[in-house]
Amino acid sequence: MSISCPNFASQILRSHASLIARKNIYAPQDVGIFPSPSHTNLRPTLSNYPFVFPSSCNCNQTFSSTTEDYYRNSALEFDDMDLGKYSKELEVAVKAVQMASLLCQRVQESLLSRSNDHVQSKDDNSPVTVADWSVQATVSWVLTEAFGSKNVSIVAEEDVQALSKADTVGLLEAVVKTVNESLAEAPCFGLSAPSSGLSASEVLEAISRCNSTGGPSGRFWVLDPVDGTLGFVRGDQYAIALALVENGEPVLGVLGCPNYPMEKEWLSYSNGYRRMLSKLASPALGFPGKGCIIYARKGSGKAWMQPLHQKDKKFIWPNSAREIRVSTIDNPALATFCEPVEKANSSHSFTAGVAHSVGLRNQPLRVYSMVKYAAIARGDAEVFMKFARAGYKEKIWDHAAGVVIIQEAGGVVTDAGGHPLCFSRGMYLENLDRGIIACSGASLHEKILGAVDASWNSSSL
Structure with missing residues (x-):
């Protein structure tokens, strides 16, 4: 047909x-x-x-x-989640990421449907779009409204200074418009909306609140507004990542994956094909190839996935959530491993060598963004390896949410020396031993650690 x-x-x-x-x-x-x-x-x-x-x-x-x-x-029976501590924080965080995901979908569709004037270039040459600043402003506003400005501290990727320059007036106007469109949907999620549209100065203020530098004590949120902006601009995979860190340890993680379908069978189709089918399907019934939100609370031993919310509908927590678990595959010959698409900050050659020595035979799944963490958490892949090139420093916002989710789904995440990742030393993962390894189980994890040890001295990293 x-x-x-x-x-x-x-x-x-x-x-x-x-x-x-x-x-x-x-x-x-x-x-x-x-x-x-x-x-x-x-x-x-x-x-x-x-x-x-x-x-x-x-x-x-x-x-x-x-x-x-x-x-x-x-059909899956839903067992009420035992949210325990952080229940309100998790609910608000999931709703904020749902709103941000809808925002990003609209902006991405606009990017793909016409030539776009609102793609900038940051100092590290990765693309920045209206979505980056709009998500940061939206999430900042939602968290502050829910918990109070004195109780909200956010470490985030974007710097408001780049948006405050005289030559970015048009970009700022687009951000303000996008933020207000998103916040107008807040009542659908059971959240408060602004009494009137936010002004440019109020949007800039919301973005500028994300100025925390993290640290070993207290509580702060970690936000990557659009992780994988190259994937975003190209119509591919990207993620909105939000985590809560308390006393240097991530305790909540939420990943919005607008292009990552609820059912893995839909991964066999291109993003463009899924977008086409989504447009043909009845809006009233939804579309199973659309994205998902994945989240977890530390210590619960469970991770959850819910469908991306459909606009103009009432969001009822927990929105048809279902539990996810890592894969049970522990045979390297059957395992699938993920690695970053970009070669600029990761050594594909060393990763390939480790994969070969440990017996991983399947082609790597190269995916933009923290969607790699989502793939392992829900059993679509078994291994994620990243070995940064000399001089590259891993940022906490690229990993905090994903680490909590994989661990609570039953997986293991450490650096290449087998040590837990440290989120207590500011905006970077300091003292990182060579790289990052995430696995669906301890057996695979131990084998990869051993292969890294055996190969490292002969590498150029």
């Missing part, structure tokens, strides 16, 4: 909604339309599933009983 037919896309999703309603059961809004294959078949073909898109359109076709059985059996 041609994908130009919106009726069939809507029919797929409508069938799912109808079955859920008839069974009167609680299920995620974005349950995938395909049954899950084995982990080793991460990128399946459509022919593996009970229904496919035929070569010609027949909008009157019906679904097989196999498909209906899948829907009945795949």
Whole structure:
């Protein structure tokens, strides 16, 4: 069937909604339309599933009983989360990241649909967009409104000075407009909205509140407004990352992944293809190929994933959340490993050598941003390795949220010496031993640590 037919896309999703309603059961809004294959078949073909898109359109076709059985059996019962300590902080953080994700979706669609005048270049030559500053202002405003300005300290990536220059007036206007559009949606999430639109000075003030430098004591939030801005500008993967650090240790982590689908089967399609199907599907029914929000609280032993919220709908916490766990694969020959796309701050050659020596045979999954942490936490991959080139310093906002999530999902994250990552020494991961290794389990982790030790002296890093 041609994908130009919106009726069939809507029919797929409508069938799912109808079955859920008839069974009167609680299920995620974005349950995938395909049954899950084995982990080793991460990128399946459509022919593996009970229904496919035929070569010609027949909008009157019906679904097989196999498909209906899948829907009945795949609905997930939701067990209320034991949030315990930090319950309000986690709820507000998830809602703020949901709002930020919707904001980023709108900006990215604008970037992809026309030539854009609001892409700047930072000192390190990575792209900065309207989304970076808009997310920072939005999250800052939401956290301050919820907990009070005296109780909120934020370490964030963007510097307000770059947005305050005389030659960035047009960019600032675009940021103010985007922030106000986002904050107007706050009531949908059960949050307060400004009594009137924020002015340019108020937006700049919200961004400038993110001026904490972190440290070993007290409480502060860590925000990366758009992690993976190269992926963002290119229509690829990116993440909004928010963590709460207390006395030098991350205690909450939230990752918004607007282009990372709830069901891993949708990873077999390009981002552009998923965007096309999303536009064809009925807005009232949602689309299972859309993004997700992943989060965890330290000490809970659980990590959760919920679908990206649909605009104009009421957000009801916890928004069809379901528990996620790391993969159980511990055989290196079957494992998949992630590494950064950019070669500027990571040695692909050393990573490839370690992977070969430990027996990792699958092609690496090169993904922009902290989506790599999300992939391991929910079992789509087993290993993430990053070995920075000489002189590069890892920032805490690139790792804090992901570390909490993987650990609570059952995985392990350390530096390449096996030491916990240190978030208590300011904005950088100081005293980092060679690199960062995240794994789905201790067995793989130990093997990789050993391979790094054996190879390091002969490397050029």
